[in-house]
Amino acid sequence: MPELPEVEVVRRGLAEHVAGRTVTGAEVFGARVTRRHLAGPQDLIDRLVGSGVASAARRGKYLWLVLDSPDGHPAALVIHLGMSGQLLVSDPGAPYEKHLHARLEFADGGRELRFVDQRTFGGLSWEEVDDEGIPDPVRHIARDPFDPRYDAEAVVAALRARRSAVKRALLDQTLVSGIGNIYADEALWRAGVHGERVAATLSRPTMRRILGHAHEVMAEALDQGGTSFDALYVNVNGASGYFDRSLSAYGQQGRPCPRCGTAIRRESFMNRSSHSCPRCQPKPAGTA
Numbered sequence: 001m002p003e004l005p006e007v008e009v010v011r012r013g014l015a016e017h018v019a020g021r022t023v024t025g026a027e028v029f030g031a032r033v034t035r036r037h038l039a040g041p042q043d044l045i046d047r048l049v050g051s052g053v054a055s056a057a058r059r060g061k062y063l064w065l066v067l068d069s070p071d072g073h074p075a076a077l078v079i080h081l082g083m084s085g086q087l088l089v090s091d092p093g094a095p096y097e098k099h100l101h102a103r104l105e106f107a108d109g110g111r112e113l114r115f116v117d118q119r120t121f122g123g124l125s126w127e128e129v130d131d132e133g134i135p136d137p138v139r140h141i142a143r144d145p146f147d148p149r150y151d152a153e154a155v156v157a158a159l160r161a162r163r164s165a166v167k168r169a170l171l172d173q174t175l176v177s178g179i180g181n182i183y184a185d186e187a188l189w190r191a192g193v194h195g196e197r198v199a200a201t202l203s204r205p206t207m208r209r210i211l212g213h214a215h216e217v218m219a220e221a222l223d224q225g226g227t228s229f230d231a232l233y234v235n236v237n238g239a240s241g242y243f244d245r246s247l248s249a250y251g252q253q254g255r256p257c258p259r260c261g262t263a264i265r266r267e268s269f270m271n272r273s274s275h276s277c278p279r280c281q282p283k284p285a286g287t288a
Contacts, residue, residue: 004178006226013236014056017089025105033101037125047126060144060177076135082121144178145215156207167195182250187214189249194281249275
């Protein structure tokens with residue numbers, strides 16, 4: 001699933017290619033893509049046509065287009081990328097992609113926006129926004145480390161209040177958003193902390209170090225266009241990111257740790273995989 005760097009790459013592409021344009025046509029293929037918009041596909045189309053795209057916004061892994069609706073009420077088109085959702089800017093005459101679920105046309109007649117989703121876990125929904133411009137489904141999501149109003153000390157305190165594994169706490173989007181499985185593994189490797197260490201047992205300096213590494217590694221990934229392990233994550237022009245070539249822990253099982261040379265191990269964690277160095281990140285006592 002795309003994490004903060006990948007979603008931010010897409011947001012920047014939308015800001016460049018879609019912001020400032022007016023929607024004059026919309027088409028939805030099947031009802032699944034609008035299942036989160038309870039009023040149905042036609043209602044979503046009716047709301048979108050005539051709306052201006054003011055900007056593209058993001059919080060953590062959540063992405064939306066800020067809309068200037070014809071009725072004057074601020075709103076948002078929330079875009080759920082799911083496991084394989086892609087937003088592509090395409091020439092109007094280009095052949096439809098195999099897994100195309102929706103497309104938007106614009107008043108200038110230029111490149112249209114297409115939503116492609118192979119696994120169909122993603123979708124689109126029109127949402128009201130609060131005074132800060134945050135859509136209803138995103139209000140419970142915490143600020144991410146790139147947010148100007150992110151309070152690092154408050155996040156340290158919230159994480160240290162948890163009696164769960166520190167990796168589980170990092171993945172809790174209500175505590176700090178944007179960090180997913182890939183960048184949690186990378187941040188913990190850089191900090192030399194095993195993901196099953198109990199968050200409440202970690203000192204404030206250690207938790208600050210983990211969060212600092214999370215910000216650092218995500219910034220590096222953003223500079224390289226994000227992390228792509230397959231063709232499912234691409235930017236709006238269809239290009240993949242290259243940070244997978246710079247990963248030290250995630251997906252590197254059996255390869256030597258860049259720091260000490262010990263083979264990286266892969267373990268099961270919360271129905272997914274965790275990657276760590278047995279020497280640099282020893283398991284806490286009593287862990288199987």
